[in-house]
Amino acid sequence: MAWSPDKTEVKSWNEWDTLRHVIVGRADDCHIPPEEPALDAKVPEDSDMRGQWGGRRPQETIDRANELLDNFAAQLRARGIRVDRPVSIDHSQPVTTPDFHTDSQFGCMPPRDVLLTVGGHEMLEATMSYRCRWFEYLNYRPLLQKYWEEDPRFRHEAAPKPRLTDADYHPPDYLSEKIGVEKRLEWAAEKFFVTTEEEPLFDAADVLRFGRDLVVQHGFTTNLKGIEWLRRHFPPDHRVHTVNFPPGDPYPIHIDATFTPLRPPGLIVNNPQRRLPEEQRGMFEKNGWEIVDAAQPAHNTPPPPLCYSSTWLSMNVLVLDPKTVCVEKSEVYQAEQMDKLGMEVVEVELRDAYAFGGGLHCCTADVYRDGDCEDYFPNL
Ligand code: ABU
Numbered sequence: 001m002a003w004s005p006d007k008t009e010v011k012s013w014n015e016w017d018t019l020r021h022v023i024v025g026r027a028d029d030c031h032i033p034p035e036e037p038a039l040d041a042k043v044p045e046d047s048d049m050r051g052q053w054g055g056r057r058p059q060e061t062i063d064r065a066n067e068l069l070d071n072f073a074a075q076l077r078a079r080g081i082r083v084d085r086p087v088s089i090d091h092s093q094p095v096t097t098p099d100f101h102t103d104s105q106f107g108c109m110p111p112r113d114v115l116l117t118v119g120g121h122e123m124l125e126a127t128m129s130y131r132c133r134w135f136e137y138l139n140y141r142p143l144l145q146k147y148w149e150e151d152p153r154f155r156h157e158a159a160p161k162p163r164l165t166d167a168d169y170h171p172p173d174y175l176s177e178k179i180g181v182e183k184r185l186e187w188a189a190e191k192f193f194v195t196t197e198e199e200p201l202f203d204a205a206d207v208l209r210f211g212r213d214l215v216v217q218h219g220f221t222t223n224l225k226g227i228e229w230l231r232r233h234f235p236p237d238h239r240v241h242t243v244n245f246p247p248g249d250p251y252p253i254h255i256d257a258t259f260t261p262l263r264p265p266g267l268i269v270n271n272p273q274r275r276l277p278e279e280q281r282g283m284f285e286k287n288g289w290e291i292v293d294a295a296q297p298a299h300n301t302p303p304p305p306l307c308y309s310s311t312w313l314s315m316n317v318l319v320l321d322p323k324t325v326c327v328e329k330s331e332v333y334q335a336e337q338m339d340k341l342g343m344e345v346v347e348v349e350l351r352d353a354y355a356f357g358g359g360l361h362c363c364t365a366d367v368y369r370d371g372d373c374e375d376y377f378p379n380l
């Protein structure tokens with residue numbers, strides 16, 4: 001049945017079919033989380049972000065990020081896309097469970113980290129792996145409740161909440177004051193990440209959807225048990241594939257600044273510092289997927305202050321349909337490459353919001369895209 005803006009339907013099988021309905025995050029009440037093992041492991045030892053924990057981000061930075069996010073939402077609406085926004089909880093609230101305590105939470109700018117829309121008609125809340133993000137799903141509950149009321153086929157699912165005891169992390173190794181990038185790269189190559197295999201852990205932003213196939217990055221935020229949980233959760237005709245991108249990423253979190261599918265078979269843009277290893281390329285190459293190096297970021301550093309993401313948010317783009325892609329306005333090399341690859345580029349200004357949780361892919365979560373379940377990997 002054709003899409004209608006008057007009727008809510010939750011459905012999205014992949015990263016590229018025509019986008020009709022999306023959630024765009026907000027910067028409201030975003031906090032700089034207190035120290036905790038998963039977060040410490042993500043911040044380089046020599047970064048001025050070390051020791052800067054705690055408290056609400058300055059209001060003027062929240063206002064600026066919200067201005068950009070509101071403009072992005074308006075741009076999407078002007079193209080006929082329905083846009084919903086989360087309702088921020090009070091992120092200054094501490095989180096105490098029988099297993100851990102943290103003094104504050106994070107925010108609701110990146111819905112992509114939390115919500116995984118798979119096929120018709122499921123939206124799955126990820127386990128998350130940071131203690132400060134344990135309750136982040138609550139920011140999206142008003143929307144998910146609304147979808148549940150309006151779409152009789154919507155399945156609102158939540159993965160088992162992890163306990164996040166100290167057994168979930170690898171101290172003292174990853175908490176050492178001076179690990180150094182070389183050691184981190186060595187560990188990443190050995191798949192020795194900050195998270196252990198104590199229980200299933202995954203962030204939704206480690207998953208890419210290719211119709212019946214899900215491609216999932218094993219790294220800091222998603223462990224092998226998390227990937228196995230996804231495998232057992234989805235019906236047997238779904239296939240779940242584990243990928244890694246060593247060497248090159250000393251802090252592997254989230255696949256969406258590393259591997260970006262643009263259109264079916266197929267074109268994928270891959271971070272040249274985090275190339276998919278030869279032995280993992282077979283499934284793509286056998287099925288007509290071309291993997292090309294992404295253009296260099298336009299910036300040498302992430303935008304200050306206190307941005308947890310890398311400069312590779314340049315390739316954290318939002319595909320609106322197989323011919324159209326949103327690219328951050330200052331990322332001129334990425335835009336130029338997209339143009340050469342035959343994509344129409346929609347420029348979106350977002351850089352001043354990066355510190356709140358990421359780029360254009362991070363700050364959105366699909367509710368509805370056209371298209372149905374396809375097998376893009378018939379030759380496996
Ligand atoms: N959420 C995407 C961040 C990935 C990166 O920092 O490269």
